[in-house]
Amino acid sequence: xxxxxxxxxxxxxxxxxxxxxxxxxxxxxxxxxxxxxxxxxxxxxxxxxxxxxxxxxxxxxxxxxxxxxxxxxxxxxxxxxxxxxxxxxxxxxxxxxxxxxxxxxxxxxxxxxxxxxxxxxxxxxxxxxxxxxxxxxxxxxxxxxxxxxxxxxxxxxxxxxxxxxxxxxxxxxxxxxxxxxxxxxxxxxxxxxxxxxxxxxxxxxxxxxxxxxxxxxxxxxxxx
Numbered sequence: 001x002x003x004x005x006x007x008x009x010x011x012x013x014x015x016x017x018x019x020x021x022x023x024x025x026x027x028x029x030x031x032x033x034x035x036x037x038x039x040x041x042x043x044x045x046x047x048x049x050x051x052x053x054x055x056x057x058x059x060x061x062x063x064x065x066x067x068x069x070x071x072x073x074x075x076x077x078x079x080x081x082x083x084x085x086x087x088x089x090x091x092x093x094x095x096x097x098x099x100x101x102x103x104x105x106x107x108x109x110x111x112x113x114x115x116x117x118x119x120x121x122x123x124x125x126x127x128x129x130x131x132x133x134x135x136x137x138x139x140x141x142x143x144x145x146x147x148x149x150x151x152x153x154x155x156x157x158x159x160x161x162x163x164x165x166x167x168x169x170x171x172x173x174x175x176x177x178x179x180x181x182x183x184x185x186x187x188x189x190x191x192x193x194x195x196x197x198x199x200x201x202x203x204x205x206x207x208x209x210x211x212x213x214x215x216x217x218x219x220x221x222x223x224x
Contacts, residue, residue, distance in 0.1 A: 067094025
């Protein structure tokens with residue numbers, strides 16, 4: 001899942017991004033409202049973590065612009081102003097959630113993960129495809145009842161595929177969803193991650209490779 005953190009305070013932006021990355025998210029940072037609008041126009045984010053008081057373009061206007069995008073990302077607003085009126089204003093602007101500063105990182109991560117699940121097709125906390133079980137909230141995977149230890153990127157790839165089992169997802173889409181803006185678009189990161197992911201999940205592989213198209217989680221009866 002890919003997140004945009006919009007925060008003009010460098011230290012806080014870095015701390016929030018680091019916390020989200022440790023939990024497996026791909027994270028980009030924008031330092032002002034203008035940059036935030038530019039990035040949401042060209043990148044497919046699941047959630048925008050948006051500070052309300054921003055330079056160049058105010059967070060309220062950023063919220064309006066992002067919320068108006070068809071199938072756009074979910075928005076959680078961060079602000080030092082936490083009165084009921086401020087919360088109502090933020091929600092009326094199009095925000096999906098509102099968190100007052102200071103906040104606990106664990107709470108922010110939980111709220112971001114909840115919003116990220118709403119940004120795409122409805123997903124269940126536990127998804128089972130064949131004998132593979134994916135527990136999104138706990139970020140745990142098992143096969144035939146045996147735990148499978150995955151890296152954050154491996155879990156991210158599996159999570160995207162599990163959102164729509166049987167549907168082919170391109171390498172470009174996986175790169176967009178699981179890696180951040182600093183990743184070389186010509187990198188073989190997806191292919192390398194897919195190799196290790198398939199090895200860890202074991203045989204027969206639950207992941208289909210459609211040559212020249214992409215990857216999908218195999219439904220019952222399909223060949224790899």
